[in-house]
Amino acid sequence: MKNNSILKQYMAKKYFFIMFFPVILYYLVFHYGPMYGVIIAFQDYQFLKGIFGSPWVGLDNFRDLFNNDYFWVVLRNTLLINGYKLLFGFPAPIVIALMINEVARPLLKRAIQTVSYIPHFLSWVVLSGLVIEFLSPSRGPINDVLMQLGIEPVYFITEESWFRSILVASDIWKHVGFNTIIYLAAIAGINPEMYEAAEVDGISRIQKALYITLPSIAPVIIIMLILSTGSIINDDFEQVFNLLNVKVMNVGDVLSTYTYSEGLVRMNYSYAAAVGLFKNIVALILVLSANALARRVNRDSAIF
Incomplete structure (x- = not known):
């Protein structure tokens, strides 16, 4: 009887599942289907022999990975850059949402929203070009101001001390x-x-945001934080790849660009697969840990 009841519930919402089917198909074909390819991380993969003909080497690729000094430099860069993005980028949309919510004029509110989310729909190829031009020592407005003040122009993109800040700031600009x-x-x-009752009590707008708005959206904030936790190890390849240059490799090369260089440029496929598998396992552990912590703090805020 219980099974029949569940089946009736599914049938009652069958059109929703039909709409969801293309999404399931996409993930099966492009995400779960290719997962068998991770076995080359345990092989000495040879292109002509293929996945099932290449010799097995066990954990040798992972030993090479952890014994490679440059891998630890790349891992450090990844954790630092993504840690800064989470630290400064995660609160930014919350603050902006609270500010937009206080705007009284609907037309102004819509204008602010439109201007702020336009960069999200532009590719990193376009945005990286804008960033490079904006920071150019010969044409960029920032260096124009510096030269007007009698300061020598700075090529920010090639300065190690500036590169991580540029990555964090441009990421916030795109996604906030x-x-x-x-x-x-x-x-x-x-x-x-709740707001009407608060107005009767005479509390200020800031107090409304702190004591009504933020607690009310706390479950959404926690869910977004859990989803963002995996990004500490899963960096944005397109952004870094389009802004990276040889002068800032020591502070800007991250796991995704390192995997690209090893796998596609140097054709060291098995080693690159080992790097990718390591990164994804760590990301899974981080997400599961954040979810477990959220479940302890507030059970309703956990994803699963």
Whole structure:
């Protein structure tokens, strides 16, 4: 009887599942299907012999990985850059959402939202070009200001001391507007009677944000934090690849660009697969740990 009841519930929502089917198919074909290829991380993969004909080497590729001094430099860069992105980039859309929510004029509110999330729909090829031009020592407005003040122009993109800051700032610029939409949607679901009662009590706008808005959207914030935790090890390849140059490799080369260099440039496929597998395992552990912590703090905020 219980099985029949569950089946009836599924049948009642069958059109929703039909709409969801293309998404499932996409992940099966492009994400789960190719997963058998990770076995080359345990092989001395040879292109002509293929996956099933290449000799097995066990954990040799992982031993080479952990004995490679440059791998630890790349891992450090990845953790630092993505740690900064999480530290500064995660609160940014929350703050902007709270500020937009306080804007009284609907037209101004829509204009701010539109301007802020336009960069999300531009590729990193375009945005990287804009960043490079903006910071150019000969044409960039920042260096124009510096020269007007009598300061020598700085080629920020090739300076190790500036490169990580540029990555973090440009990442926030690209994603902050779109992430703001998520929090604005959560804010829109708050019962307006809570604000009306607060106005009767005479509390300020800042107090409304601190004591009503933030606690009400806390479950959404925690879920977004859990999803963002995996990004500490999973960097943005397109961004780094388009901005990286030989002068900042020691501070800018990350796991994804390192995997690209080893796998596609040097054709060291097995070693690159070992790097990718290591990165994904660590990301999974981080997400599961963050979810377990969220479950302890607030069970309703955990994803699973």
